Amino acid sequence: MVMKNVTKKIQKIPYLFLLMLFSFVTASAQKGITVRGTVLDGHGETIIGASVILKGNNSVGTITDIDGNFVLTVPNEKSVLVVSYVGMKPQEVKVVSKGLIKVTLEDDTQQLEEVVVVGYGQQKKASVVGAIAQTTGETLQRAGGVSNVGAALTGNLPGVVTSASTGMPGDEDPKIVIRSVSSWNNSEPLILVDGIERPMSSVDMSSVQSISVLKDASATAVYGVKGANGVILVTTKRGNEGRAKIDVSMNMTAKVVSALPGRLESADALYVRNQAAEYELGLNPASWNKVLPMETIDKYRHPANLEEAERYPNVDWQKELFKDYAMSYNPSINLSGGTRHVKYFAAVDFLHEGDLFREWDNNRGYQAGYGFNRINARSNLDFKITKTTVLKANIFGSYGVKKSPWGVADDSFGASQLWQAAYSSPSDAFLPRYSDGTWGYYKPNSQGAPNSVLNLANAGYEMLTTTRVNTDFVLEQDLSFLVKGLRASAMISWDNVFVEAGRGVNDLNHGTQTKWIDPETGEVHYSNAQTDSKTGLDFQEGILWSTAGGAVRDWSTQRNLFYQGLL
Numbered sequence: 001m002v003m004k005n006v007t008k009k010i011q012k013i014p015y016l017f018l019l020m021l022f023s024f025v026t027a028s029a030q031k032g033i034t035v036r037g038t039v040l041d042g043h044g045e046t047i048i049g050a051s052v053i054l055k056g057n058n059s060v061g062t063i064t065d066i067d068g069n070f071v072l073t074v075p076n077e078k079s080v081l082v083v084s085y086v087g088m089k090p091q092e093v094k095v096v097s098k099g100l101i102k103v104t105l106e107d108d109t110q111q112l113e114e115v116v117v118v119g120y121g122q123q124k125k126a127s128v129v130g131a132i133a134q135t136t137g138e139t140l141q142r143a144g145g146v147s148n149v150g151a152a153l154t155g156n157l158p159g160v161v162t163s164a165s166t167g168m169p170g171d172e173d174p175k176i177v178i179r180s181v182s183s184w185n186n187s188e189p190l191i192l193v194d195g196i197e198r199p200m201s202s203v204d205m206s207s208v209q210s211i212s213v214l215k216d217a218s219a220t221a222v223y224g225v226k227g228a229n230g231v232i233l234v235t236t237k238r239g240n241e242g243r244a245k246i247d248v249s250m251n252m253t254a255k256v257v258s259a260l261p262g263r264l265e266s267a268d269a270l271y272v273r274n275q276a277a278e279y280e281l282g283l284n285p286a287s288w289n290k291v292l293p294m295e296t297i298d299k300y301r302h303p304a305n306l307e308e309a310e311r312y313p314n315v316d317w318q319k320e321l322f323k324d325y326a327m328s329y330n331p332s333i334n335l336s337g338g339t340r341h342v343k344y345f346a347a348v349d350f351l352h353e354g355d356l357f358r359e360w361d362n363n364r365g366y367q368a369g370y371g372f373n374r375i376n377a378r379s380n381l382d383f384k385i386t387k388t389t390v391l392k393a394n395i396f397g398s399y400g401v402k403k404s405p406w407g408v409a410d411d412s413f414g415a416s417q418l419w420q421a422a423y424s425s426p427s428d429a430f431l432p433r434y435s436d437g438t439w440g441y442y443k444p445n446s447q448g449a450p451n452s453v454l455n456l457a458n459a460g461y462e463m464l465t466t467t468r469v470n471t472d473f474v475l476e477q478d479l480s481f482l483v484k485g486l487r488a489s490a491m492i493s494w495d496n497v498f499v500e501a502g503r504g505v506n507d508l509n510h511g512t513q514t515k516w517i518d519p520e521t522g523e524v525h526y527s528n529a530q531t532d533s534k535t536g537l538d539f540q541e542g543i544l545w546s547t548a549g550g551a552v553r554d555w556s557t558q559r560n561l562f563y564q565g566l567l
Helices: 002-031 109-113 137-141 217-227 266-279 285-290 294-301 306-311 317-321 412-416 452-457
Strands: 033-040 051-054 057-063 069-074 080-084 091-094 101-104 115-118 121-124 132-136 160-163 175-178 190-193 208-214 231-236 242-255 326-338 342-353 371-384 389-404 461-478 487-506 513-517 524-528 546-552 558-566
Touching: 033 080, 051 069, 057 069, 091 101, 132 137, 137 208, 190 217, 208 217, 217 231, 266 285, 266 294, 317 452
Parallel strands: 033 101, 190 231
Antiparallel strands: 033 069, 051 057, 051 080, 080 091, 115 121, 132 208, 160 175, 208 231, 242 326, 326 342, 342 371, 371 389, 389 461, 461 487, 487 546, 487 558, 513 524
């Protein structure tokens, strides 16, 4: 009898669990509180579309309707609502279980008081009527993977389109277009750094205070024809009164090769060629001569020894030419601060751009390839001479060295020959370099199947050095004692740019011997890689390279004097 009663009690346990679960759900549902309210502005008008969100849980929220009312269910009476609207200060309110909540939002006048850098000065946001977009240096520094100010603008400013056609070290300045292309000849905007026309690449990202983009005619009118394609105003940082502040940053980037075509291994490509030859036998019976036996094709995939590996090559040209990745790094240090009489900002940064091409030992005593190193130094000083007079002095210096193979610094076609094999040379044509140290070439058609490894390794190298020194002096006088708001300023600036080219190793006249192994006969064919363009004769093996001391590029050297007065 006792066992029977115990059995009945055990059978009731599942129902007990279901009853407890139902009670828990009911209790949870009863804990929810429905809140009703109205959102008003400072004039007592209802606000349509105001956001009402549960604090700490952005998934619980709603917006006000056409009458400014909202209804929201919150967990309990301790909940807090965050009410916000564009152009107004957000407000937090505690829920009320009974009655109607009235929330009055105040205008955020601070946003309208913020200044925007415009042509020849600044304006408050409330008074700006032109199409102007602005961003800050802190926003640009969050753009990962770039150390160039122009590249960092991508996606940060509406209406600004950037495009880069090369990723070579030292050539990463993008082409910038504002809104759209307006001319067949030149659609690049006018770029001003601290009010002076200068390249954007002359500014390191850690020294940028703000960037304004003037996009329409009303905003660019003061610049005349030069501003027809838009204007980009770059303002550098200045010191503030207070204790010295030191900022140290380090930006490291790993770059990889992109936009490479797919490839077939030699055996797979030859098998596809066999199939194509078989398909055209009905029209061209001679295609039987192009069909290779599978036994020969297998030697491309699985050579038995070194001799077969060189006779039946299987080359991954992309792997032979490029590294898996290249590192770039950009450390910088800034110092700012000041007193009532002197404010200062100083910055130093170093930029190194790595090379994605592999390094090959050419046994000629030098290392070819690409690279870029640059160091910038800036000092912005503000001297308060009197209560109403301020003297500003800006000094900037830059020293950059770009390394590239000899003769291709300004030759896009010559530069393309250094990576052409990754796109055009077949895997089965030849080896980049054979076991005896001889470079390979393709005798049937050397133009259609170039040895880019040879072209890069034995190309010599050239240094392009750019030295830039900029000095600005600005005197500002507050004339409010005569007329309220009146101010006068005078500026004078000297910019000096010196470019030296041709320093390095000229190895264009080397007589490097090359060879090709005929896969059908095994015969080895030798040839020199280059010939004299004047005589047509092959250069002889062993001719040494020559060095060059470099010379100043007259057409790239600039000395600019700029001065202006404003009232």
